[in-house]
Amino acid sequence: MPAIILLLMNWHKITLEISTRGKGLQDITSIIRAQLQNWEVREGMCFLFLQHTSASLVLSENWDPTARADLDTFMERLVPDKDAWYTHNLEGPDDATSHIRAMLTDTSLTIPVDDSDLSLGTWQGIYIFEHRSRPHLRKVLMRVMSI
Amino acid sequence: MPAIILLLMNWHKITLEISTRGKGLQDITSIIRAQLQNWEVREGMCFLFLQHTSASLVLSENWDPTARADLDTFMERLVPDKDAWYTHNLEGPDDATSHIRAMLTDTSLTIPVDDSDLSLGTWQGIYIFEHRSRPHLRKVLMRVMSI
Amino acid sequence: MPAIILLLMNWHKITLEISTRGKGLQDITSIIRAQLQNWEVREGMCFLFLQHTSASLVLSENWDPTARADLDTFMERLVPDKDAWYTHNLEGPDDATSHIRAMLTDTSLTIPVDDSDLSLGTWQGIYIFEHRSRPHLRKVLMRVMSI
Numbered sequence: 001m002p003a004i005i006l007l008l009m010n011w012h013k014i015t016l017e018i019s020t021r022g023k024g025l026q027d028i029t030s031i032i033r034a035q036l037q038n039w040e041v042r043e044g045m046c047f048l049f050l051q052h053t054s055a056s057l058v059l060s061e062n063w064d065p066t067a068r069a070d071l072d073t074f075m076e077r078l079v080p081d082k083d084a085w086y087t088h089n090l091e092g093p094d095d096a097t098s099h100i101r102a103m104l105t106d107t108s109l110t111i112p113v114d115d116s117d118l119s120l121g122t123w124q125g126i127y128i129f130e131h132r133s134r135p136h137l138r139k140v141l142m143r144v145m146s147i
Numbered sequence: 148m149p150a151i152i153l154l155l156m157n158w159h160k161i162t163l164e165i166s167t168r169g170k171g172l173q174d175i176t177s178i179i180r181a182q183l184q185n186w187e188v189r190e191g192m193c194f195l196f197l198q199h200t201s202a203s204l205v206l207s208e209n210w211d212p213t214a215r216a217d218l219d220t221f222m223e224r225l226v227p228d229k230d231a232w233y234t235h236n237l238e239g240p241d242d243a244t245s246h247i248r249a250m251l252t253d254t255s256l257t258i259p260v261d262d263s264d265l266s267l268g269t270w271q272g273i274y275i276f277e278h279r280s281r282p283h284l285r286k287v288l289m290r291v292m293s294i
Numbered sequence: 295m296p297a298i299i300l301l302l303m304n305w306h307k308i309t310l311e312i313s314t315r316g317k318g319l320q321d322i323t324s325i326i327r328a329q330l331q332n333w334e335v336r337e338g339m340c341f342l343f344l345q346h347t348s349a350s351l352v353l354s355e356n357w358d359p360t361a362r363a364d365l366d367t368f369m370e371r372l373v374p375d376k377d378a379w380y381t382h383n384l385e386g387p388d389d390a391t392s393h394i395r396a397m398l399t400d401t402s403l404t405i406p407v408d409d410s411d412l413s414l415g416t417w418q419g420i421y422i423f424e425h426r427s428r429p430h431l432r433k434v435l436m437r438v439m440s441i
Contacts, residue, residue: 051268053208061347066382070390088213096217107206112435123343141259198415200355235360244366268343288406
């Protein structure tokens, strides 16, 4: 018998459905973490992909709520819903602005996994940033390649 | 004979050369999709990487052209070519602004593949966002890790 | 004996600790490149992940220093430390602004590796963008999946 040394890669996937409450940042770290534990992943890479163009996935400060409040306020000031020049408003005054805010932030996140947990920094949390005024059901594709 | 259960990972790669028409968003979804089908990839992760610092890769709304027009207009207003304070203008008035716009958006995209297709949301398309006034030939590295 | 055809994936990882000098862009391309050579990686994907929410990882122009100077200036103008409306300032006037600047840029980078080197474009360099006024020790998780 030949000695066969191989690195067995594992592949896990799920589509998470997350209800947002309208504009703002919503912590989903515990949801991602629970899924990793459910799969018993020890080490690898976790890929998150949001299937929408009017919301974002961001890593942000997880301790002081005023940090998230300032991110909200900044976006409201930089990309105000009331600007007169938008032409894309089929779905209301938050239509063009949602796509612009999504472009300025992230749609996907790639996070290492070590010791059976996300390798986030002490103050990092994973957030859905909803840019629509009304609540939405958002789909996050979670994929993990592990060893 | 021992039973050997292993997950066979496949690796595909190509460098795509894409001509842009100057500033603006250009849909490249069908190019990426055709390449996946050509490779007969069924499931895995697709990595796109743009080898330039004066253009971007973005996921954006693929139905109403006014959505893209508003993204263009927003960038022209946020990072106008005519601002007096730029010091980097060796290649013209779109030099510093191209790099700033690239920094505010994305250079790479990581997209799941399922059922032999990109797992994009209904309204998501893949775009090259050219920040230079003149047409350019842009290189997009496409890599796929599949099972 | 059955013929077993398999793609042997390799997995490398390290935590890099990098000292920043306070606000601004700092080139780390040579550090990443040296680590790849140390591991003798020939081909695959390189994943970089910054474990902080007050600094960023960005790909930017690597030749003319004025390009980086303009990125700095743009951020100082778009997200000035002196704005009166910030509520998150426990750690000083660069607290809310650091998180906002991080949100507008990137926390992770995914870069192809070919021919035993990063497949960067001619003018692309990898930078840590420190958003804090004071020097910090920053952790960059480097992961490589290679064939």
